[in-house]
Amino acid sequence: xxxTQDRVDQLLGGVxxxxxxxxxxxxxxxxxxxAEHGERAAAFAIDLAIWLGVAFFSWLVxxxxxxxxxxxxxxxxxxxxxxxxxxxxxxxxxxxxxQGSTPGKRINRLRVIDRAGGPLTPGAVIARNxxxxxxVFLPLGIVLTAGAGGLADAVLGLWLLLLAAMPLFNRDRMRxxxxxxxTIVIALPKRLLLADLAEQSARYVFTNAxxxxxxxxxxxxxxxxxxxxxxxxxxxxxxxxxxxxxxxxGWTGAVPKARAVEFLTExxxxxxxxxEREQLYGRARADKNATPG
Amino acid sequence: MxxxxxxxxxxxxxxxxxxxxxxxxxxxRGREQGWxxxxxxxxxxxxxxIGALGVGELQRLPQLYRAALSSLSVAxxxxxxxNLLQYLDNLSLRAFLMVYGPRQSLxxxxxxxxxxxxxxxxxxxxxxxxxxxxxxxxxxxxxxxLTIGDEAWLTALIPDSMASGRGVHSxxxxxxxDEIFAPWPGFARSFVVFAxxxxxxxxxIGIMTFGLGIAAGAPTILLLAYQGLVFGAxxxxxxxxxLTLDFLGWVSMHGVTEFGAIILCGAxxxxxxxxxxxxxxxxxxxxxxxxxxxxARLAVGAVAMxxxxxxxxxxxxxxxxxxxxxxxxxxxxxxxxxxxFCFAGRGARR
Numbered sequence: 001x002x003x004t005q006d007r008v009d010q011l012l013g014g015v016x017x018x019x020x021x022x023x024x025x026x027x028x029x030x031x032x033x034x035a036e037h038g039e040r041a042a043a044f045a046i047d048l049a050i051w052l053g054v055a056f057f058s059w060l061v062x063x064x065x066x067x068x069x070x071x072x073x074x075x076x077x078x079x080x081x082x083x084x085x086x087x088x089x090x091x092x093x094x095x096x097x098x099q100g101s102t103p104g105k106r107i108n109r110l111r112v113i114d115r116a117g118g119p120l121t122p123g124a125v126i127a128r129n130x131x132x133x134x135x136v137f138l139p140l141g142i143v144l145t146a147g148a149g150g151l152a153d154a155v156l157g158l159w160l161l162l163l164a165a166m167p168l169f170n171r172d173r174m175r176x177x178x179x180x181x182x183t184i185v186i187a188l189p190k191r192l193l194l195a196d197l198a199e200q201s202a203r204y205v206f207t208n209a210x211x212x213x214x215x216x217x218x219x220x221x222x223x224x225x226x227x228x229x230x231x232x233x234x235x236x237x238x239x240x241x242x243x244x245x246x247x248x249x250g251w252t253g254a255v256p257k258a259r260a261v262e263f264l265t266e267x268x269x270x271x272x273x274x275x276e277r278e279q280l281y282g283r284a285r286a287d288k289n290a291t292p293g
Numbered sequence: 294m295x296x297x298x299x300x301x302x303x304x305x306x307x308x309x310x311x312x313x314x315x316x317x318x319x320x321x322r323g324r325e326q327g328w329x330x331x332x333x334x335x336x337x338x339x340x341x342x343i344g345a346l347g348v349g350e351l352q353r354l355p356q357l358y359r360a361a362l363s364s365l366s367v368a369x370x371x372x373x374x375x376n377l378l379q380y381l382d383n384l385s386l387r388a389f390l391m392v393y394g395p396r397q398s399l400x401x402x403x404x405x406x407x408x409x410x411x412x413x414x415x416x417x418x419x420x421x422x423x424x425x426x427x428x429x430x431x432x433x434x435x436x437x438x439l440t441i442g443d444e445a446w447l448t449a450l451i452p453d454s455m456a457s458g459r460g461v462h463s464x465x466x467x468x469x470x471d472e473i474f475a476p477w478p479g480f481a482r483s484f485v486v487f488a489x490x491x492x493x494x495x496x497x498i499g500i501m502t503f504g505l506g507i508a509a510g511a512p513t514i515l516l517l518a519y520q521g522l523v524f525g526a527x528x529x530x531x532x533x534x535x536l537t538l539d540f541l542g543w544v545s546m547h548g549v550t551e552f553g554a555i556i557l558c559g560a561x562x563x564x565x566x567x568x569x570x571x572x573x574x575x576x577x578x579x580x581x582x583x584x585x586x587x588x589a590r591l592a593v594g595a596v597a598m599x600x601x602x603x604x605x606x607x608x609x610x611x612x613x614x615x616x617x618x619x620x621x622x623x624x625x626x627x628x629x630x631x632x633x634f635c636f637a638g639r640g641a642r643r
Contacts, residue, residue, distance in 0.1 A: 008375065025393070028362045030386045084496070096402065097342070099394035111390060115582065119393040122402040123410070127589030133497075134504025163507075176507050180565060180589060182582025188390070190336075191383040193328065194376050198318050201310040206301045220375040227376065253303055272373050273315050280316070280371060 008220050020172065020184070022117035032113065032186040034173055039108045040185055044136075046104030051090055055083045087137070091129040096122055111188045115172070120183070128177035135164050135176045197226055198269045206267065210249035211274035217287035219275060222268050226261070238264060317372035324364050328384060331357035335387045343391065358388040406590070409638035411597075414590035416634065418560045421567070425559035428514050429552065432521020433528070440529025450526040459527075465534040473536065473543045474614050495551060495599045499558035503592040506562025509569055513562035520555055524548075542616035545623035547606035553630055554598035561591035 006019065017033040024030060059079050094102040100112035100120050112128070114120050167173045172184055225241060228234045242260040245251070245267060255263045275285060285291075304310055334354055338346055346354065365381040372378060397405065415422070439446040444461045451460075459472065498516065505512035524544075531540035565588050568580035575583070605626075613619050 024362065024385075024389050026359065026362050028366055028385070030365075030389060031382050032386060093399055096395050096397065096399055099343075099390055113390060120395050121586065122395055122397050122406075123586035123590060125395065126593055127586050130500060130589055130592055131504050131507075133500045176504070179578065179581045180507070180585030182579075182585065188387065189383070190387075191380045193325070193332075193380040196318050196321060196374065196377075198315050198374075199313060201312050203304045203310060204301065205304060205311060210301055216373050219373055223375050249301070251301060269313055269315070272317070273313055275373055276315065276317055276371060279373070 007217055008224055011221060012224055017187070018171075020186075022113070022115070024117050030117075032184075033189070035108075035110045035185045035187045037167060037173065039110060039187060040167070040173075043102070043104035043108045043110050046107055047091070047102050048104075050103055051087055054090070055086045058082045058086065088129065088133070091132065092126055095120075095125045095129065100125075105185075109188055109190075111186050112183050113186055115178075115182050115184045124181035124183055128181035128183055131175075131177035131180055135166070194227060197223060197265060198272060199266060202266050202269060204263060204266045204270070206249070206270045206274075208274065210251075211271050213249050213288060214271060214275075215285035215287040215290055216275055216279075219268065219271050222264065222271075226264060226268060230261075317368070317374055317377070320364075320367065320371060321374075321377060324360070327357055327360050328364065328381070331361050331388055332384055335384070335391055338391050339387070343394070354388070355392055358385070358392050361385050361388055406593070410590050411594040412634050412637040414587045414594070415557065417587055418564055418591060421560035421563040422556055424563055425513075425517055425556045428517040428559065429521040429524075429556060432518035433525035434521075435518075436522035436525020436527075437529045437532070438525075440526045441532055444530070444533065447526055447530055450522050452523075459530065463530065463534075465536060468531065468534060468536060469539070473539050475611055495554070495602070496596055499555055499595050499599060500592060502555065502558040503561040503565075503588065503595075506565035506588065507569070508566075510563050510566025513559050513566065517555065517559045520552075524552075538620075539616045542619035542623070543610065546610045546613070546619050546626075547602040549623050549626045550598050550602035550605060550630065554595040554602060557591045557595040557598070561588035561595070564588040564591070 006017065009017070019031050019033060021029045022032055059082065062079070062082065091102060095112055098106065101110060105111065112120060112125070114124065163176060167175045167178075172178075174184060178184060222241065225234070225238060239257060239260050242255055242264055245264070246255060278285065330353070334346065334350055334357065337350075338354075343351075361381060362385050365378075365385050368374075368378055368381055436446075436450055439450070447461055459468065498520070502513050502516045505516070527544070528537065528540065531537055564584050565581065568584045569577055572580045609622075610619075613622065
C-alpha cells in the first residue's frame, strides 16, 4: 500500500487524511482514507455506551426476576454472564450484518475492510473482536481494579496499556485485532458528484504556449478554488489567482474584477482541454515543474 | 482555437464563440446516469441493509459496480476533473464494500464453522497443539512432583479462589465427601458453578492464552504451564491420600474437554506467535493476516468447548457418583472429540 496524502488538500489546508490503496478483485486500485484515532475512539465509546445500556437493562430484568425468588448468588453470576455475552456478540453480529460497521462506527462513518482488498470474512470479524477482549477489556478491568497492587501489577498494567495503544504506533493505525485479522478501519465519507466546471464555448482563447505553463496539480487547485462557495474571502483569493495567472501566461488584455471568475472558469476549461489532450498523447504533466512526457 | 497570436485573445461579442469539446465531459455525459443509479442503490443498501434491495436491483448492483470501476479506470487516464475522480473513487469503494461484503449471516457462519472450519483449523495446527500439550504436561509433572515432595507447595501453587477449602489440611474423607462424591447441589447452585467457572475463569484464561500470543508466545507458554502446575498440584494432593484414580475420574468428566479447549487456545496463540517470530517468505504483517484467522477459529471453538465443559462440570458430574462410570464417560468424550477433529468436514472443501 502506498502512503500518500492528497497534495491539493495539503495546499488548501483541508483535513489531512492518510490515504491507502486497496486493489479490488477486478484489479482496480481504489483509494481509502484511514480512520483517525479520534473517530475510532468516539465510535468505540458509542458502542461501549450501547453495550452498557443493553447489559444494564438485562441486569435489571434479571434482578427483578431473581429478587422474587431470593437467590442473590445467581444474580451476580447472571450479571457477569450476560455482560460477557452481549459484549462479544454485539461487535461480531453487527460487523457481519452491517458490512463491517457497528452502530458507533456507522454514526462516525467508519468501516472495517480487508487490508488487501478481499472480502471481509466472518473469520476476520471474529478474530478482530475476540482480540478486543484481551486488548481493551482486560486492561480496562485491570486499570479499574488497580490500587493496592504492587510493582508487578503496575508493570502488567503498563504493558497491557501499551497493547491497547497499539494503533498509535503503526502507520496503518491497526490494533492487535486488526493485525490478526488482516483488516484496517477506514473512514467512508459520501462524496457528491458536482456539476462539471468546464464550459461548452469560450470567449477567451489561449495559446498552447500559455497553457503549457501549468500542470495537473495547479489545474486541480484552481478547480477546488472555483468550487468553493463565493464569499468575500474566496472572491479575494480568486482575484489574486487571476492576477498571478495573467502575469504568468503573459495575458495582455485587462481582466476586470467582475469578470475574474468568468476568466478563470474559461482558463480552467482551456487548460483542462489542453492537459487532457496532452495526457492522451502520453505527455501527462503532474505539475508546473514537471517536464512533459 | 487560434494558435497564431502569441498572447491569447478575447473573442469579440459579435463573433461566433469557438466551441470547446472536452473528451472527459463527453465521457461524463454518456455514463453519468449509470453512476447515479449505482449511487442510489448503494445508498439504499447502506441505509436499510442489503436485504432491502429487490431481485432486479440485486442483479443490477454488480453490473453497475463493474461499469463504475471501468469508468474510474477510463477517467483516471483521460480526465483531470478532480471532483469527478474523487466521486468515482468513492462510489466504486462504497459499491465494492457492498458487493464484496460479508455474505454469511451469524447462523450460517456458525453452522459452517462447526461442520468444517473448526476441525479444519485444528488439523492445520497440529504442531502448535502438540507444543501446547507438552507445555501443560510439563507443568502438570512439575506440579505433581513438587507437591508429593512437600505439600507446602499446595498453598503456593493453588490460588485461594480455586482451592475452595481444599489444601494441606484436607483429609481423605473430606475430599471424598465434599468434592469427589459430593451430592448434586441442585439446579441453581450448579448453574452458579457453571457460569462462574466458565465465564469468570476458564474463558478468560483461554482468551488470554490466545490473545497474548501476539507477545511472541512466551506468556502463552507460561500460562499453559501454570494451568498444568495447578492441575499437577491437585493430583499430588489426592495421590498422597490414595485417591488418584477417583480424583482423575472426577476431574476428567469435564477435564478432557476443558484441557482440550485450553490447549486449543494456546495453540491459537502459538500460531500467532509463530507468524511473528518466523515470518518466512512473507512479511510479519502478511503472515499474521494469513494465519490469524485460523488461530481465531481455534479460540472460538475453544470457547464453545469451555461451554460444554461447564455443562459437564456443573450439571452432569455430581450426578454420576461412580468412578468407573466417570472414567468411561471421560473416555467417551475423548473419543468423540478425537473423531470430530480428525474426520469432520474433510470432504467439504471450498
